[in-house]
Amino acid sequence: MTELATRWLGLELRSPLVVGASPLSDDLDALKACVDAGAGAVVMHSLFEEQLVEEQMAAHRFIDSRINMDAEARSFFPESELFEMGSDSYLQRLELLRHSLGVPVIASLNGISAGGWTRHARELEAAGAHAIELNLYDLASDPEETSEALEQRQLSVVRSVAEQVSIPVSVKLSPFYSALPAFVAGIEESGARGVVLFNRFYQPDMDLDELELSREVVLSTSAELPLRLHAAAMLYGQTTLEMAVSGGVHSGDDAAKAILSGASAVQVVSAVLSEGAGALSRITREMTARLSGMGYRSLAEARGVLSMANAPNARTWERLNYARLLHGWK
């Protein structure tokens, strides 16, 4: 049997399988089931500063603006309902999870302002998060901002948060960097402890009947995994940051591949959302069987053996061979 214990962000995890950031954080029972099914840690869904700000301003606009405007109605809600529409409920949930789950709880943060990132990071630390995952969800849409400037802005966020908190910080990345290794080096320099590869964006679809955009969450499939494996394999050995693969892990083989490409942890979301906590025990079982079958005694032994640094046919990871492969189909 392969020993599954692993270190991720300096935390000792009993399994590399981590419940990734998802709506599951709102469902304590489901998370408990995930832990029972073998999850090594839990990442909460992101604290979205933008959403907090929007809600505060909406309340200011639709509730506070309707105070003292009418002779008969002083207001439309009880006064005692004026309470913080900030991070409180997130922090309370974090504390609840930390006390209830028995595995590390990693908070996720998505900020929009410099002050917001650091203020909320400190709050998360104070509320007992074992680590913070920074969700750099930041689509480039401004023609005035170069990739260099954007990356510098993101690095300064990482740096300021890492400076403000003493718990470990990981950074969840978008797959769309021109020079990922260099950026990851920058992250390392900024004080983070790990990277998560990669974020999955909720991409809007189109409603052709109504001629408008529609928003639906589409769960991942194993087809999304190779992009992540490729990045992990490429980064392994080039960085001291610990890596987690996130997106497309649906089977024990998927998870094993992530480890072999160099990941210390494997985040699972879609499989749990569609199958329930049972998915985790299945993946654990399959992964253990696979790795044991391959003769690995520990995860450390398996980690990175098929990375670009270690794989026997490492050039396969490179783009050149991609073209040849396609030609081979003829």
Add this chain to the structure above:
Amino acid sequence: MEFHTLDGNEAVSSVAYRLSETIAIYPITPASVMGEHADDWAALGKPNLWGQVPSVVEMQSEAGAAGAMHGALQAGSLVTTFTASQGLLLMLPNLYKIAGELSPFCMHIAARSIATHALSIFCDHSDVMSARGTGFALLASGSVQEAQDMAAIGHAVTLESRVPVMHFFDGFRTSHEISKIAALSDEDLQTLVSHEGVEEHRSRRMTPDRPVVRGTSQNPDAFFQAREAINPFYQVFPEKLEAVMDRFAGITGRQYRLFDYVGHPEADRVVILMGSGAECAHETVEWLLEQGEKVGLLKVRLFRPFATERFLNALPDTVEHLAVLDRTKEPGAQGEPLLLEVSGALMEAWSRGDRKVLPRVIGGRYGLSSREFTPAMVCAIFDELKAAAPKTRFTVGVRDDVSHLSLDVDNELDIESPKTRRALFFGLGADGTVSSNKASIKILGEGTELFAQGHFVYDSKKSGATTVSHLRFGPLPIRSSYQINRAQFVAIHAPQFLERFDVLEHAAEGATVLLNVPWSKEEVWDRLSVEVQRVLVERKARLFVIDAAEVAEKAGLERRINTVMQVCFFALADILPREEAIAHIKESIRKTWGRRGPEVVRRNVEAVDSALDNLHEVPVPDKVTATRTRPPRVPENAPDFVQKVTRLLLEGQGDKLPVSAFPPDGTWPTGTSQYEKRTIALEIPIWESDLCVQCNFCAMICPHTAITSKVFEPESVKGAPEAFEVVSETQTSELEGLDYRIQVAPDDCTGCGLCVEVCPAKDRTQPKRKAINMQPIESHREVEAENLAFFRQLPDVPRDRIPRDFKSLPLLIPLFEYSGACAGCGETPYIRLLTQLVGDRLLIANATGCSSIYGGNLPTTPYTVNADGRGPTWNNSLFEDAAELGLGMRLGLDKLVGRARQLLEGFREELPHGLYPELTSACTTVDESAMASRRTAIEQLRNWLADKQTPEARELESLADELCPKSVWVIGGDGWAYDIGYGGLDHALASGQNLKLLVLDTEVYSNTGGQQSKATPMGAIAKFAAAGKATRKKDLGLLAMSYGHVYVAQIAMQSHSNHTTKALQEAESFDGPALIIAHSPCIAHGYDLVHSPAQQKRAVDSWAWPLYRFDPRRIHEGLPPLQLDSLRQKVTMKAYMQEEARFRMLELRAPQRYEQLVAAASEAATEQRELYKQLAGIHFEPHETSDADNEKGERHD
């Protein structure tokens, strides 16, 4: 001593709360806020003086609250309540009981007019005076300080005397005035209140351990004596009250007496009054004493029991001329109540020989419905007292050219101390002006040694409302209980006020004037009208401008300019050093909004920081350069009455109109809202005819009838304005050959955007462009105003040509337009649709509430007439009796119909051939062609009758219109239907009469500010349900269905207009009672109402609001009467609930309770669905109808 800056309601409520265990209330303006404070404190767990959190219970009406109070008193509890006006009237029966049982009890009244010829939410003493026979002691206070103090004294004295106390103070003037007062601490109250009194009260409680019987029925042999047995308690009451007042003085240093005299010790002229007017009289008497006049004022604190001895002792012997002022009117009385008490007391004393001189007494009325009472008026009264033959009965504050009772007043008189600074602010309801002025008063009151006072005046519009704030502050205590006449600072927070009112009317010489305008400082002067420039020049004013909207916008605060303007006020008013003032403002922002979240604070602080950089002085030239005068307030083509009366009301000059200008019986013309051009939208919908699919959704949903569609004969557009685009009607075969247009009313639109939201037509190459789009008003206003004028006069096509389907119905002429309802109001579209269906044959009985305010609040009203002059006729009786009012209308109307038919019968043989059958054949209000023929026949009948000389002919002529059927609809909100009016609604339904009831269900008391009703859904936070309502919404429809003879439908127009139009028409065609429950999105739900169609759809799809129709006619067709129009649950209850702040608040505050209540609400919906499904599957076997037939016609016994 601790000073607090607060309003009268809070000051009183704070004392009453601490001294009570049980608080039973019902919302009513202007007293609601007292109950709300109590509810808030209870929700926060604040204890009373005995360490317990009082039980605060909201009842179904004031009558219910009074019953609960009575019961709690019988159980030995310490009880209070807060009410006013109609609410007090509803309590009267129990007040007699409570006093008759000598129960210690103190209640607090924010005195308000009783509705007579009209409702008024404003102040006079007609409510408390109606209660003067109850046996309650009536205790008056005249200022915020006094209201607090007298509240404590009232609670204390009732415990010691067993006489219940009604403490009253002036609604709005005192209840809503913010003032700096010395606050009463818990220790003060502990010392004041007799704990033996509490013990004794408890010892009299009902308990089976020591059983008694109370509330017996007594016969002639016992009742009278028993009633007289109460006398000693009233005889000693004055003495006991005096003792409590003396003890109070010992604790606080503030000495009150039953009658407080102010003035010359040997005064020859004295005025007597009570309430806030006495403060104004106090100030005036002091000023007159300085002028060497021998005058005085007697303030009455205790009106009942009237303490004659103490009254006589308090009044100087030297008085020769006395004026007694009453703030109430008792038509036909020898005099108003205070006058009678005073006259009686004096007469008795004089006849006994206790008083040598019998002063000449005159009596006057003042201040009805918050009419201003000023020092100039007090002087006018003293002048009148000097006259050789003064008016024995007079009024002051109105110009009475009918009965000639009024005194002439020199309105220019200004006696206010120059040390008191005065500031006036004109704001928009939504811009936060009042909130920041309240904050400013608190800053001045609590951060400095200054005394401060704030009084706030609101108009009655719910969208684009105007507020005027009156702020005074200075080193001297402020007694001025009237609006500011000469202000050293005038701020105009929105440019449109410059065009609408004489905003500088009250600017003092050398005043500082601050304008918020989107103009540069260079162009400001040239944009001002002659009137504004003239005042600025003549009064040597200094002018400052700021584009506050831009500053606020940049800080991310949209149109909320209040903090920006607040900074400017402090910077210009020069009361505090600038930095100190700004620090105070920031602190107040943090205090007020800090809990809302850091972003709210950050943006407001940013606005504060950038305000002063944008404030500029504009030099005022030494002469007027403008040539443009302020535009007329109503169009030139407006009718005479509108020109002469409505115009002045609109200009804020209504109080200058004489008595003769007004109808004496409350009868007003309809159709006046079209003359009030408010122009409150920044953006208005503009039609793109090339994209329009003529669905009329925009016209269907518009809450203000500000976008309408119409079909018309192509030739009728001859002479149309150039920009008047029309297209051919292409969607409806019945309308072939007609032209079609959608028209915006630019000055009546509120800019809510609902029309654009529901517009389904998109430009395929530019999907952002719809068939209507919001555009800046300035580029379209003039053109569209001209188009609208032409559009309105286009002849309507015959009503029977327009199909009665939901897409075509909006093409019928709406007879409800341009109301003052909130932007995005979910109620008004139902009313508009109803008027389109049956407006020209419609009588409306309207319950008090939002629908009676936007439906019938002066200066202008929205119900209007068609080209024939027909339209809805409307009346609002009370909150509780709309169904009964409607039922009475139906009965009365039917009697006239019967009489008309009886008379017609008498002419049957003589009538021209064919006319009789034409006038008696079947005709219903839903049969347009029959209605049209009937009207023609009635015209023929009239013409024929014209030659007949008999009295019967004249009578039939006057009643002939009743041969055409009429429809009676009762309209009200859920507070009426589910709570206060439920008994009447139930009875009206049970009566079987042909009466329709439309419930505009917003699921809270919207008009008074979001108190829970029995329609409030489970899980919603509302006032009096701060923890989230834990019980299910009452299923009003199911209750009505249980009768079996009532048509019932639950509808949701914003999302399901097809269903709505079907239900309304079925109800109208049903020959019997019908109940329509209409889902009405409301600002009290806490979300942007532009999303109300989508959110309402969620309500329907989640079964929070199932759609159904129950039609008893179907029983006779062998069909189940109930048709479920919502079958499946398509979205979860949570998906619906999470979109509204009223539910979201609970999630934030108590996530677990939220989850529980969501689950419970979901379960409730499931159960309801299962029950309804079974009901909808019921099949009635055909049965013998002999019993039913026999009983027909006997149903009224």
